[in-house]
Amino acid sequence: MLYPLSYEGAKDSLPDGVRVxxxxxxxxxxxxxxxxxxxxxxxxxxSLRELATTYGTPLFVYDEATVRARCAEAAEVFxxxxxxxxxxxxxxAMARLAVQEGLYIDVATxxxxxxxxxxxxxxxxxxxxxxxxxxxxxxxxxDVGVHRIVVDNFDEIERLRSMVSASRPLNCLIxxxxxxxxxxxxxxxxxxxxxxxxxxxxxxxxxRAIDALRxxxxxxxxxxxxxxxxxxxxxxxxxxxxxxxxxxxxxxxxDEMCIGGGLGVAYVAGESAVSLTQWATAVRAAALSAGLDxxxxxxAEPGRSIVAQAGVTLYTVGAVKAVAQRTYMAVDGGMSDNxxxxxxxxGYEAFDVxxxxxxxxxxxxxxxxxxxxxxxxxxxxxLPEVTxxxxxxxxxxxxxxxxxxxxxxxxxxxxxVIFVSEGATRVVLRRETFDDLAGxxx
Numbered sequence: 001m002l003y004p005l006s007y008e009g010a011k012d013s014l015p016d017g018v019r020v021x022x023x024x025x026x027x028x029x030x031x032x033x034x035x036x037x038x039x040x041x042x043x044x045x046x047s048l049r050e051l052a053t054t055y056g057t058p059l060f061v062y063d064e065a066t067v068r069a070r071c072a073e074a075a076e077v078f079x080x081x082x083x084x085x086x087x088x089x090x091x092x093a094m095a096r097l098a099v100q101e102g103l104y105i106d107v108a109t110x111x112x113x114x115x116x117x118x119x120x121x122x123x124x125x126x127x128x129x130x131x132x133x134x135x136x137x138x139x140x141x142x143d144v145g146v147h148r149i150v151v152d153n154f155d156e157i158e159r160l161r162s163m164v165s166a167s168r169p170l171n172c173l174i175x176x177x178x179x180x181x182x183x184x185x186x187x188x189x190x191x192x193x194x195x196x197x198x199x200x201x202x203x204x205x206x207x208r209a210i211d212a213l214r215x216x217x218x219x220x221x222x223x224x225x226x227x228x229x230x231x232x233x234x235x236x237x238x239x240x241x242x243x244x245x246x247x248x249x250x251x252x253x254x255d256e257m258c259i260g261g262g263l264g265v266a267y268v269a270g271e272s273a274v275s276l277t278q279w280a281t282a283v284r285a286a287a288l289s290a291g292l293d294x295x296x297x298x299x300a301e302p303g304r305s306i307v308a309q310a311g312v313t314l315y316t317v318g319a320v321k322a323v324a325q326r327t328y329m330a331v332d333g334g335m336s337d338n339x340x341x342x343x344x345x346x347g348y349e350a351f352d353v354x355x356x357x358x359x360x361x362x363x364x365x366x367x368x369x370x371x372x373x374x375x376x377x378x379x380x381x382x383l384p385e386v387t388x389x390x391x392x393x394x395x396x397x398x399x400x401x402x403x404x405x406x407x408x409x410x411x412x413x414x415x416x417v418i419f420v421s422e423g424a425t426r427v428v429l430r431r432e433t434f435d436d437l438a439g440x441x442x
Contacts, residue, residue: 025351031063044420058333059314064421066310075102077280085303088400092119093428110137142168173225176206178244227260235282246290261301265308304400311399334368350381353392358384
């Protein structure tokens with residue numbers, strides 16, 4: 001039986017005594033193409049159970065249609081120059097897909113720049129970030145002719161001074177700190193004065209940096225860039241950011257204003273987030289109200305909101321251990337493929353791939369296999385009673401900052417990444433092997 005992608009009214013149909021939090025997994029947390037069957041979940045026309053059997057677990061699975069839809073939406077609602085924040089998830093296939101749908105690619109290191117260029121993306125579709133760009137990174141960016149370098153500090157300006165020439169011109173934005181504190185985790189706030197990123201508006205450093213760049217030959221300063229944080233659910237912070245930026249550049253005759261990224265996504269039941277379209281609409285309204293010249297392009301750098309909901313991670317349960325305080329359920333992945341719960345206390349949901357529509361009354365602490373007490377994926381996971389050793393468990397909304405922040409802690413190879421679309425499957429990143437890890441030994 002195929003169930004509808006909505007559980008409106010499901011609460012009323014639950015058996016007496018079953019808590020609301022044990023309802024079946026919300027399909028609003030799954031990719032756009034997700035379909036729930038009695039004993040499986042279909043994504044992109046492909047069975048998750050079959051993927052786990054064929055490719056093993058842990059396994060990252062992305063619904064290509066969801067990624068394309070979010071990229072296309074971002075390209076439509078913002079102006080030319082809107083970029084995919086590749087730190088959220090990057091591989092060659094992802095870079096090509098984003099550009100195909102009208103986006104640029106934002107990179108922050110030489111490694112990110114390298115894989116984007118290797119993937120065939122033109123340098124003219126690349127924007128280079130970083131608060132401490134290496135000389136080699138700046139030189140390569142100039143040599144290949146990237147779309148923008150986002151200048152972050154005075155030391156960088158001095159380095160660029162000796163690199164820029166008629167044959168290596170610099171097209172840039174200046175990153176500023178607008179003094180806006182986003183309502184999010186302190187580790188991912190970036191717009192306040194006390195930050196390692198950008199030039200302060202309040203101290204006058206931003207104005208001095210603009211003057212320095214404008215005094216350099218072969219440099220075109222197109223505008224300002226700011227970023228106030230990540231996983232932001234309210235548009236009020238962006239509203240404030242825009243007003244500050246518009247006031248600051250009122251007399252600069254710039255042609256671009258980039259508001260950065262940071263749009264939040266819902267990870268668990270009870271959370272809600274604005275869409276890319278709603279975000280852009282609010283930003284444009286704020287810019288109009290603040291008096292921004294309509295000819296100035298408004299760009300952004302969405303990442304999480306492009307890929308997070310598109311991805312799920314599949315794990316196999318290997319052990320269940322009941323102690324006096326709780327039940328631990330251990331899977332074959334953990335903090336090496338998703339460090340966000342450890343870093344930020346991030347919350348996730350879980351469901352049994354073989355029983356996606358079943359109520360979830362079993363409460364467990366879902367943990368990984370690493371030698372670390374803090375290796376916890378979900379502190380309080382709700383799963384069906386039938387879930388146990390050998391079950392394939394999925395955590396949705398893991399398309400952002402899972403693989404990109406993955407490590408080899410305990411010498412655990414990183415999982416494979418699969419793209420699914422219209423019934424077809426393709427491996428975009430193969431599973432690492434012990435030979436891969438040993439290959440770095442000198």
